[in-house]
Amino acid sequence: MLLSDCPINSKCEIVSINLPNDETVRLCELGLGKGTKLKVCQICPFGSVLVSKGTERIGLSSGVSNLLEVKRV
Amino acid sequence: MSKTIALVGNPNVGKSTLFNTLTGQNQKQVNAPGTTVTVAKGYWRDKTVIDLPGLISFIHNSIDEKVASEALMDKKNSLYPDLIILLADAMHISRSLYLYAQLKQLNKPIIFAISMADIARKRNIILDTDLISKTISAPTILIDSRDKKNVRLLEDLIYKTLNEIDISPKKGSAKGSDIEDESVSDLSLWAKKNFENNVKWVGQIEKRIGVFDYDKITLSDKVDKVLLNKFFGVVFFLLVILLVFQLSTHLSFPIIDYIDGPIRNLVNSSFKKLFSEGIWQSFVQSTLIETFFTLLEFIPPMFFIFISLAVLEGCGYLSRVALVFDKLMQAIGLEGKSILPIIIGFGCNLPAIKATRVLKTSEIRKHTAFIIPYSLCSARFSIFIVLAHAFFPENAGLIIFLLYLISVFIILLISFAMKKIRYFYNKRYNIPQANISNLVIHLPVYQMPKFAFILKSSFAKLQNFLWGAGRVILGVLICLTFLQSVSFTSDGVVGGSLEQREHNSLYNIIANNTALIFIPAGFGDWHLSQAIISGFLAKEVVLGSLENSYSDNNKSLSSNLQTTLEKTAADSSYSNKATPIAAFSFMLFLLIYIPCLATVIGIKSEFGLKYSLVSVGVSLVLAYIISVLFYQIGILFVG
Numbered sequence A: 001m002l003l004s005d006c007p008i009n010s011k012c013e014i015v016s017i018n019l020p021n022d023e024t025v026r027l028c029e030l031g032l033g034k035g036t037k038l039k040v041c042q043i044c045p046f047g048s049v050l051v052s053k054g055t056e057r058i059g060l061s062s063g064v065s066n067l068l069e070v071k072r073v
Numbered sequence B: 001m002s003k004t005i006a007l008v009g010n011p012n013v014g015k016s017t018l019f020n021t022l023t024g025q026n027q028k029q030v031n032a033p034g035t036t037v038t039v040a041k042g043y044w045r046d047k048t049v050i051d052l053p054g055l056i057s058f059i060h061n062s063i064d065e066k067v068a069s070e071a072l073m074d075k076k077n078s079l080y081p082d083l084i085i086l087l088a089d090a091m092h093i094s095r096s097l098y099l100y101a102q103l104k105q106l107n108k109p110i111i112f113a114i115s116m117a118d119i120a121r122k123r124n125i126i127l128d129t130d131l132i133s134k135t136i137s138a139p140t141i142l143i144d145s146r147d148k149k150n151v152r153l154l155e156d157l158i159y160k161t162l163n164e165i166d167i168s169p170k171k172g173s174a175k176g177s178d179i180e181d182e183s184v185s186d187l188s189l190w191a192k193k194n195f196e197n198n199v200k201w202v203g204q205i206e207k208r209i210g211v212f213d214y215d216k217i218t219l220s221d222k223v224d225k226v227l228l229n230k231f232f233g234v235v236f237f238l239l240v241i242l243l244v245f246q247l248s249t250h251l252s253f254p255i256i257d258y259i260d261g262p263i264r265n266l267v268n269s270s271f272k273k274l275f276s277e278g279i280w281q282s283f284v285q286s287t288l289i290e291t292f293f294t295l296l297e298f299i300p301p302m303f304f305i306f307i308s309l310a311v312l313e314g315c316g317y318l319s320r321v322a323l324v325f326d327k328l329m330q331a332i333g334l335e336g337k338s339i340l341p342i343i344i345g346f347g348c349n350l351p352a353i354k355a356t357r358v359l360k361t362s363e364i365r366k367h368t369a370f371i372i373p374y375s376l377c378s379a380r381f382s383i384f385i386v387l388a389h390a391f392f393p394e395n396a397g398l399i400i401f402l403l404y405l406i407s408v409f410i411i412l413l414i415s416f417a418m419k420k421i422r423y424f425y426n427k428r429y430n431i432p433q434a435n436i437s438n439l440v441i442h443l444p445v446y447q448m449p450k451f452a453f454i455l456k457s458s459f460a461k462l463q464n465f466l467w468g469a470g471r472v473i474l475g476v477l478i479c480l481t482f483l484q485s486v487s488f489t490s491d492g493v494v495g496g497s498l499e500q501r502e503h504n505s506l507y508n509i510i511a512n513n514t515a516l517i518f519i520p521a522g523f524g525d526w527h528l529s530q531a532i533i534s535g536f537l538a539k540e541v542v543l544g545s546l547e548n549s550y551s552d553n554n555k556s557l558s559s560n561l562q563t564t565l566e567k568t569a570a571d572s573s574y575s576n577k578a579t580p581i582a583a584f585s586f587m588l589f590l591l592i593y594i595p596c597l598a599t600v601i602g603i604k605s606e607f608g609l610k611y612s613l614v615s616v617g618v619s620l621v622l623a624y625i626i627s628v629l630f631y632q633i634g635i636l637f638v639g
Helices: A021-029 B015-023 B063-073 B093-106 B117-122 B129-136 B148-167 B187-193 B195-209 B219-227 B233-274 B279-315 B317-330 B336-345 B349-358 B362-374 B378-391 B396-428 B451-485 B498-503 B506-517 B526-535 B541-549 B557-571 B578-592 B597-607 B609-638
Strands: A011-017 A037-043 A049-053 A056-060 A068-072 B004-009 B027-031 B038-044 B047-051 B083-089 B110-115 B140-142 B440-442
Touching: A021 B195, A037 B219, A056 B219, A056 B317, B004 B015, B004 B063, B004 B093, B015 B038, B015 B047, B015 B083, B015 B110, B015 B148, B015 B451, B063 B093, B063 B187, B063 B362, B083 B093, B083 B148, B093 B110, B093 B129, B093 B187, B093 B195, B110 B117, B110 B129, B110 B148, B129 B140, B129 B195, B140 B148, B187 B195, B219 B233, B219 B317, B233 B279, B233 B317, B233 B336, B279 B317, B279 B336, B279 B349, B279 B451, B317 B336, B317 B440, B336 B349, B336 B362, B349 B362, B349 B597, B362 B396, B362 B597, B362 B609, B378 B396, B378 B541, B378 B557, B378 B578, B396 B578, B451 B506, B506 B526, B526 B541, B526 B557, B526 B578, B541 B557, B557 B578, B578 B609, B597 B609
Parallel strands: B004 B047, B004 B083, B083 B110, B110 B140
Antiparallel strands: A011 A037, A011 A068, A037 A049, A049 A056, A056 B440, B027 B038, B038 B047
């Protein structure tokens, strides 16, 4: 399933990133690589998603959350 | 030679806050070599401090990241540092460790400063700086960048590290235990090759220092549930903007009224007593005093807008705005936060230009600043109320609403065109396109802004503006006074009485000749062209100029304007039905061409002379084309 489809408060793990290579590298540099565990905290107006990763709170625009495949954990 | 200290770190880790605390008011904005990316340069004791643009990795993804990485790699670069302070956010330490893995290949001394220590403490997150220091082999310190006392510990560490470099240059260098430790000439290439190794290294370090798995719902999370709500997030943002406008106008208007009334009268009458009537009185009154009051009237709204923005940024709300509006703004080539300066532009363009500083990349800042002058600001609004009542008494409200819609439409249109131009330009010159880091935003924890700090930084911004803009406004006003004062009679004699000089002044000659250009747009009359030229200084001046130019008859301004446009239509052999078309064409021109001199100077001081001239040129050409097209098409139907 896509990250954008996950309900609020659900926990998930990134299984694949459907972005061009350069952007996948940047996403990994930002701490969002394959295997990263996230919790969906909030679905914002216009489709952006707020997730938590440990102490971090990360906002992902709808363009990114639609390209991250995740599995529920 | 003075040592240079570079503040390096990911965006939003508090670099600028630390920079302001270290340097106080002793700072300026400089362009990075060969670019228009601005870098803050300041002085702490006898050392130079550079606040480099936010850097996530040496695999740079934007022009700002390129500037930061080149400054750190190139010894010939004027920003090349002797010491690096890598600032890390206590809540997001992994990303900074990743940057550290690359930075240490430079073999430069690095201090690993972990900011937001106060928030970490509140959440009972214990960071063992000794363990981190030993693990990554760099001096490590926990700081709260906004607390001067706390920053003193960092200052001591800076001194100690710089002394170590003086004694033994190699001793201060950062060394890693797990990654090969050679000096790398092109760190970008090295970072690409070693990307996976670096990610693994960060994972290992995280395990050693015990980076925390924190799953509690915090107060920040609860606030986000409300402010970022899918349905009410936008409503809340609009309420915040309304509050900013209300506060800045309610607080600044009485001050402006006082400046423009009693204080202005007092200064004017005092100068009249000091100077007898003549060119000196005219110079002092219309140039020096005008410059002084033009600047003075901008101070209150700009100051309150600066404070409001600093509060919104300081408490962490601005990053959320970026997230909410990201999708909307991406469509026109901007980022979420761009919505803020654009909205402020509908109040006043100048603070909006200054507000583009909240945007992180120079490309987006320039793009946003380019479209701001097309927003219908309050000064234009005040002219349009009078003109709409004069030309369209039955439908004045509708006309103003229409002008607002046109203003928004032009902003969207130009922004979209710029997005396309930027795309092809970047593609042609191999410049990275909009990067993913704009779409992934690490949100800071909500915190109470420190008001002493906000006041200090707002005063510093105001001081920079007054010094920069004041000199240019004074220069332009001197030129204008010269044009108004020097007059030529038909026999070429310079001089005459004050009234004759005003009538035959170079300024009037230029205005009269400019009127010819506006004939195809339907308002080729010297009264209107003079008003347009005066409007270059400030839009508020347009009405004054019109009233002044009709001062020799006793009719109202509305009837004078009607008569003028009827005469212009008749001169071009059109019926009276062409008058409203010409009137709207005139209003369109006033809406689209440059808002005021101060805004142009604001653009110049932020982005350079070339960019401000391009902005002026484009707005003039666009205003002319649109008003001519509107008039010519309009008279096909009614003429």
